[in-house]
Amino acid sequence: MKKLIAGNWKMNGSEAGAASLINDIGDGIAQNKGLTDKCDFLVCPPFVHIHVVKRQIDHDHMPVDIGGQDCAATENGAHTGETSAAMLKDLGCRYVILGHSERRADQQENSLYINEKAARAHMQGIITVICVGESEEEREAGKEFEIVGQQLAESLPDGVTAENTVIAYEPVWAIGTGKNATPDDVKAMHAFIREKLQEKLADAANIRILYGGSVKPENASSLFEVENVDGALIGGASLKAEQFLGIAEAALDIAKAA
Numbered sequence: 001m002k003k004l005i006a007g008n009w010k011m012n013g014s015e016a017g018a019a020s021l022i023n024d025i026g027d028g029i030a031q032n033k034g035l036t037d038k039c040d041f042l043v044c045p046p047f048v049h050i051h052v053v054k055r056q057i058d059h060d061h062m063p064v065d066i067g068g069q070d071c072a073a074t075e076n077g078a079h080t081g082e083t084s085a086a087m088l089k090d091l092g093c094r095y096v097i098l099g100h101s102e103r104r105a106d107q108q109e110n111s112l113y114i115n116e117k118a119a120r121a122h123m124q125g126i127i128t129v130i131c132v133g134e135s136e137e138e139r140e141a142g143k144e145f146e147i148v149g150q151q152l153a154e155s156l157p158d159g160v161t162a163e164n165t166v167i168a169y170e171p172v173w174a175i176g177t178g179k180n181a182t183p184d185d186v187k188a189m190h191a192f193i194r195e196k197l198q199e200k201l202a203d204a205a206n207i208r209i210l211y212g213g214s215v216k217p218e219n220a221s222s223l224f225e226v227e228n229v230d231g232a233l234i235g236g237a238s239l240k241a242e243q244f245l246g247i248a249e250a251a252l253d254i255a256k257a258a
């Protein structure tokens, strides 16, 4: 399966900066045609920049998908400040990130709420990137499998398939900290996630499981070599085209060497 190289731009940048970043990413992909043989690309800009980024992608026929960083759990109506899955679809989004640990922490989103959001997104034909991951305290207490198992059990709505869902394992303590889970930790958790998916779904073998948390060009190879790592969800390094593409190049090199 191709690796999914997904950028989560979070709440960064300006409209002009977003346009210039996607242009640089598009140029970089065009200059290295091999990349799209082995990688699919996704960028998730802030809501207000989706339009300008999508326009650029379409104008230059870039092989890059676009997604939102969240969507509402409700269909429409009196929900001030919310963005519905239908609105994302209307903007051309193919994906939406849900249950990111920053939203779980800052907006107190729990897994059952994420489940409702995912169901809404699926109704619109949007692919959900559902994030799971334990905190540092939970890992220190040896509870990482219990926590991730529960997040998976509760966050995935009925009707999940490999076509409509991607899982992102992001240990909270590795996000934006420069700390990395070791390849052994990643291997164990991704195998656990695959096993949990297999208990529930017929096509679990085809569901992409991304790793996220301080992924950089320098550590991408050692992560992509790990079994069941089907791509990366990238925060900080996705804001620089060179680094974002450097991570994709690591995936390409591994695929060539295989």
Ligand code: PGA
Pocket (backbone or CB within 6 Å): 008, 170, 174, 175, 176, 177, 212, 213, 214, 215, 233, 234, 235, 236, 237
């Ligand atoms: P990071 O963020 O790459 O900056 O650690 C990853 C994420 O939050 O998705």
